[in-house]
Amino acid sequence: MNAYDEERLAELLRALPPAPQAWVTAAQEIPPIRGRLDELVARAEADARYREQLIADLERALEAAGVEPSPIVLDALRERLAGE
Amino acid sequence: MRFYGLMSSPLPTDAELVARCRAGDQDAWRELVERFSRYVYAIAVQVYRLSEPDAEDVFQEVFTRVYERLGQLRDDGAVRPWIAQLTRRCCVDRLRQGVRVELIEELEAGEADDSLDQLEEAWGVREALGELSGPCQEVLDRFFTRDESYRTIGAALEIPAGTIASRISRCLAQLRDRYEGRIQERAPSGGRIR
Numbered sequence: 001m002n003a004y005d006e007e008r009l010a011e012l013l014r015a016l017p018p019a020p021q022a023w024v025t026a027a028q029e030i031p032p033i034r035g036r037l038d039e040l041v042a043r044a045e046a047d048a049r050y051r052e053q054l055i056a057d058l059e060r061a062l063e064a065a066g067v068e069p070s071p072i073v074l075d076a077l078r079e080r081l082a083g084e
Numbered sequence: 085m086r087f088y089g090l091m092s093s094p095l096p097t098d099a100e101l102v103a104r105c106r107a108g109d110q111d112a113w114r115e116l117v118e119r120f121s122r123y124v125y126a127i128a129v130q131v132y133r134l135s136e137p138d139a140e141d142v143f144q145e146v147f148t149r150v151y152e153r154l155g156q157l158r159d160d161g162a163v164r165p166w167i168a169q170l171t172r173r174c175c176v177d178r179l180r181q182g183v184r185v186e187l188i189e190e191l192e193a194g195e196a197d198d199s200l201d202q203l204e205e206a207w208g209v210r211e212a213l214g215e216l217s218g219p220c221q222e223v224l225d226r227f228f229t230r231d232e233s234y235r236t237i238g239a240a241l242e243i244p245a246g247t248i249a250s251r252i253s254r255c256l257a258q259l260r261d262r263y264e265g266r267i268q269e270r271a272p273s274g275g276r277i278r
Contacts, residue, residue: 004260004264005260006256009209009256009260009263010228010256012205012206012209013210013213013228013229014228015130015202015203015205015206016122016123016126016203016206016207016210016229017125017229017230018121018122018125018229018230019122019125020125020140023140023143023144024117024118024121026144027117027143027144027147027148028114028117028118030148031147031150031151031152032110032113032151
């Protein structure tokens with residue numbers, strides 16, 4: 001029998017299924033802007049007024065920091081603010 | 085999803101991709117994540133049997149570390165074993181946090197090595213898949229890794245569903261030839277990921 005018959009190849013193909021797309025997108029988007037998110041959160045921790053403004057309009061705060069406010073980035077920032 | 089055969093130019097090597105990432109090329113970073121996402125996912129879920137929430141945390145942690153530590157990589161061409169090592173460490177840390185001691189013992193007794201060897205082989209097959217025509221890559225990927233039905237594949241690719249089985253068989257034969265050819269051409273690749 002051939003070592004790589006159809007059954008074996010199928011098994012090996014199935015061994016690498018795609019990761020959930022949302023995970024992939026987050027991994028593509030978050031690491032490059034992580035530093036800027038850290039800065040925003042740190043500033044919010046130190047300045048209650050800024051924190052209020054940030055929470056009131058996350059998109060504007062991100063844009064002001066030079067970060068595209070995609071849904072994944074917004075979620076990541078919300079999570080960080082919630083977990084401060 | 086990107087298929088090699090559908091590309092107008094050849095995909096960059098791992099080393100080229102790493103060099104571009106290090107130079108701040110965001111498109112390269114996206115490509116790197118896309119390229120290794122299945123691999124990291126498979127190690128977390130299949131080898132270390134993490135729950136989906138734990139696997140997601142590990143997945144994000146691994147790529148964050150990769151991004152932050154690319155400058156420490158000594159051999160750009162060895163990025164995949166390096167990513168595998170980072171993933172293993174993150175998975176073990178996660179298991180320890182969850183006090184899944186029995187599972188850690190099982191994995192340390194050799195189960196992880198067997199699973200990782202299987203993933204190495206699967207990676208080789210996937211690379212061979214990338215050398216097939218775009219339609220072959222697509223039909224095999226949709227059927228075997230995305231679990232799509234003949235009907236779904238037929239609708240997506242605008243081909244009669246009744247021809248899918250024969251296409252799969254033909255493409256698998258091409259894949260086997262390509263993969264076995266690769267094995268004969270080169271020494272076993274890069275070694276084990278541990």
